[in-house]
Amino acid sequence: MANRQTEGPATGGPILRLTKISKNFGAVSALTDIDLEVHAGEVVALVGDNGAGKSTLIKVLAGVHQPTSGQIEFCGKPVSLDSPSLALELGIATVFQDLALCENLDVVANLFLGHEVSPWNLDEVAMEVRAWTLLKELAARIPSVREPIASLSGGQRQTVAIARSLLLDPKIIMLDEPTAALGVAQTAEVLNLIERVRERGLGVIIISHNMEDVRAVADRIVVLRLGRNNGVFSPDASNHELVASITGATENAVSRRIERKSDVNHRGGSTA
Structure with a gap:
């Protein structure tokens, strides 16, 4: 990495x-x-x-x-x-x-909800420009900043929420x-x-x-x-290390599967 x-x-x-x-x-x-x-x-x-x-x-x-x-x-x-x-x-x-x-509100309204005046003191046009600029910087796949949130996918909604926090x-x-x-x-x-x-x-x-x-x-x-x-x-x-740390158990489904695959490979076979 x-x-x-x-x-x-x-x-x-x-x-x-x-x-x-x-x-x-x-x-x-x-x-x-x-x-x-x-x-x-x-x-x-x-x-x-x-x-x-x-x-x-x-x-x-x-x-x-x-x-x-x-x-x-x-x-x-x-x-x-x-x-x-x-x-x-x-x-x-x-x-x-x-x-x-x-x-029920569009992307722009959600981005600036509660901040329509302070600290930017922006009007509708300025807010729309700022919204497009930010979403473009994030390479966000939003069809229009005037699209209501209800019509967006889950990923697009997550994008709007993250963009709002970045303002x-x-x-x-x-x-x-x-x-x-x-x-x-x-x-x-x-x-x-x-x-x-x-x-x-x-x-x-x-x-x-x-x-x-x-x-x-x-x-x-x-x-x-x-x-x-x-x-x-x-x-x-490895998944084994993470699962062991999360659950507190070194013996789990992941470790058992690894052992089964190891045994099969050792015998020269294969596993699905």
């Missing part, structure tokens, strides 16, 4: 660094001593089984939840993400799985299951879009259960298990 030379924070360190982040909900510990770093121009995949703490961690970074303990550094400085608006102001944008798009010039964008329930062509479209976002120098965090999608775009794969760090892998890691 080629090294990507991308300008980062002035300190030369990561854009985002989490140190010993924990989050408790009463007596329930959702996160325990989580460490995480994200650099400019890097895609970090956050994977784990249901209940591993992925969504809680994303909500902590989005300012929805405040950590019980630990430290968050952004561009080398300690920060407190007390609200979603503060996270956005700092430069952390989040695209949640529901996308939060208004289906605020964030340094990090977080994507929650960006390819969930998408077809093959739409998934490829979204993965290409993630590549282009990375090329803009942003740090990207993606949550996904699809290991093939993760391998396609991630520079690092961070595994959470039961609310704790449980390994950091390169995209070249």
